[in-house]
Amino acid sequence: MFAKHVFNTFRAKWLTLVLLGVIILLSGFIYTTMSASLRALQMGADDYFTTYMQEDASIELAPNIDISAIPCVPDGVRTLPELYLVDKACHTWILDAQLTLLESAFDQATFEIRLYKNTRVDVHGTQHAWRILKNSTTLNLTHVEAGRIPEDADEVAIGKLYAENNGLALGDQIILAGMPRTIVGFVLFPDYNLPIIEHPFLYDSVYQTLALLHDDAFDILPFAAEYNIAVAFASPAAEKAFLEAFAELDIASFATVILTENNIRSGAIYGELAGGQAMGLFMSVMIALIGLLIVGLVMGKTLNKERQSLGVLKALGYEKKEVARPYLLGLAVFSLGFLGIGFLIGQWTAPRLRDFYLTFYLLPQAAVTLDPLDIFIAILVPFTVIMGLSAVILERLLKEEAVGLLQPKLQTVKPLKFKRLAKWLDRFSVRLRFQFKHLLRQPAKVGAYVLGIFLALYAVFLGFSMLDVFSKTLTDYYDTLDVTHIGYCEPLQPCFAEGQDRVLELPVMTQGERAMLIGLDPDNRLHPLRDRRGRSLLGDLDAGFVITRSFQDLTRVKVGDTLTLDIMGQTVTGDVVAVADLYPGATLFTSRSILNGALGLDAATFNVVHSDVPLDDADFAQVITVASIMTQAGLMNRIMQSMMTVIIVSAFGIGLTVVFLLSVLSVEDQFYAISLLKVIGYENREVQTMMLGAYAKLNAVVFVFSLPLTLLSLVVLQRVFIDMYSFVIPLSLELWHIGVTALMFAVIFVLGSQHAKRKINTVALQEALKIYQV
């Protein structure tokens, strides 16, 4: 019978308990899904990287180093890509010489050169970016997910995910360089420099792929080749020695060493695997902490309401454990139920989250397994804490004698310890003081409230700040242009540019970073340059370098600084004269004619054509349509925006739940005061303000404090990405983000506190006449 009473007690609080259950569920769910999915990735990744000999570092050489002084280089050829097209033997000789130099300098490392060629392939009427490779033999070996590696010139192997996204199957044919090639395999490569095709952060598995050709087929592809040198160290000590000694080599002046762990793509995997689980645990602990605080409050309140029932049972001769058992059993079923559901949902979503990660990380698919540690952390630990907390509350209650339990409990409230605060509060109206003191008397509720609202606010701010990351880094730049087609001229060949803008694009080294220098004509038609205020900067091009905001963030260079650029072995110096409000990576602009003059070239030299009409593929090494780039960027944007929307909506839900639970709990604790105020003559609306106004103000205070904290964390996050991966993420909060967030949290408060307001309205005036004080 007593069990029935306990059941009815819990049933009367079903809405509060269900919402509390959702918080408990979220805690178990977040931990399980993050932990299980990332563990699957990690297990797969560890095996994969070891088995397929992932490089420890990559040496990247500036592609346009001036090689004209090398004896085998034909006259008129200045760069390695040009040389590859005209004299492969000389090209191979130079690369072999570099390899020999490295191998003789470091016997504790293995080196291998990897050549690759970029091209565009028409798939279902859309231009896709392909990076073509040939099979390597020592490092970064090919992992075949299905089929086999190409054995003939008319065969090709591509990424499995890319194939799935484009409806391509083994046996299908694709036209590559004018020749039909049969897809014979799906392959993956542990070299994470390779997928960096057009955007350094996201791998686009819809419009981009790595493609493996047979060696002979690769060699005869009529495209310029670029290359990296892969390095594997014999030991960590060898890595340190290599990095120190490399700086002394001649090659170091035109090459950079990127450690695999510092590569944005592979580093992000390591970071995600190590940090993702920590983040999952942190989020889970935060939510669990909020949940536990509320569990403590709800249980304390529910059990205190049961004082009389407990007193009667004790008076009848029931032992403490007999009284406690049904309550603890009910709680065990409740908490285990929600924790278990959270765990099961987490296990169900883990493979989906793993697959989502795989779209970015290009790892072999590994099975999600059940780990006892997950059950321990996601279920047993919070379960034990919840049960322990409830047992302590019950124990404290049941310690009282039966007579004491049967009497209404009179609580006394001690005065504020902080006399200065009390004095400071005196300047406000008594209603406001009541609200403040109301808050100060319930630190556990306030703690849970602040924690919950801050967590939700931070997630919303973070979501908003990342909403436009890819449009800023990709589409915004092209949006500012009137260019519809970009033609890349054939090296050493005349380039058709009649009636269109001529541009000189050169890779450069400056401030320790590889950057792209774009020489524009100040009177060009299609490429405007504007600063933050919208002022045109084209007139500044003749005065020096116009840098982009991404370049500025990356290098911390500012207007007035002098930049020294290493271009094709030559040094060009100039002042930074303005900052364009763009984020196209490490990019800077100057006047084309002045750049040509500085390099000793003809003033009319150009290698890229910007056009607002279609260009003929036959006239150029490559023609890129801006529309296709925008399509790709749009896809990435949609993925990112979907993710951020999920985060924002989830945060909204958490905020709503926290406001609901704590406002209701707060009102339930104050029936007496509410009733008394009504008896005195306060209207419902006034009582609502006095009881809940403090939470509304707390909302505003948390909002105000979370804003600078969020902004600070965004700066730190940006800096971490720049320092670790040399990549600028333009995280920023716009005014409208802040406005919408404020509005969202006002709505959260209004909606979340509705139930509490209704409760206030229904508190009977006679409550004040009962013999209890709170």
Place this chain on the structure above:
Amino acid sequence: MAIILAKVTKIYRSGEVETYALRDVDLTLENGTFNVVLGPSGSGKSTLLNMMSGLDTLTSGTLTIDDAQISAMNHKELTRFRRHNLGFVFQQYNLLQTLTVRENVQIGAQIATDPLEPEEILKRVGLENHLHKYPFQLSGGEQQRVSIARALVKQPKILFCDEPTGALDEATAKDVLAILQALNETMQTTILLITHNPSIAELGDHIIRMNSGEIVDVLTQKNKRRAADIHWT
């Protein structure tokens, strides 16, 4: 302010059981009088106070205070009426524990149209040296005086007191009653005091005796006693 009850009945229903808490009560109280409702437990005296003060609604009959028909008022109108015209003192003092003595009185003053100064009224009840103390730091009698000060700070026309000395010892109870008596005489506040203690009835201009939800009789006293002089039982 005259209070007029005509054929007032209050029935509490619990399932199929009906309990008459008040049955056909007719009563008129004059302005500025000190009225004591006397009766044993369950006689209906608290229900009578709840009805007259608008804390509860009538089942039938009419309640008029001056020209205002209380029994026809909706919830909001009743709140407004209580706010501007009525004060309450309860047996358990009913103070807000998070507020100091002065703040407890200020909370009453805040909603009044012409309130007294909280410090002034607290001085009149002898608590001028306890302004910044919290309720738990006061004795029962002192807490009840805060409760009286809170009720009187808004200068109510009628003061309802439900067993105001029920939790106090004799000496303290007499102090509290003396304050009520003095306020009735100086501020002309109509007082309706409920008690089961016949001694307290000696203070009233009118003594309303109740039993089983009905008024047994209404006595008018010409020679009411001073609080200090009553014989405490």
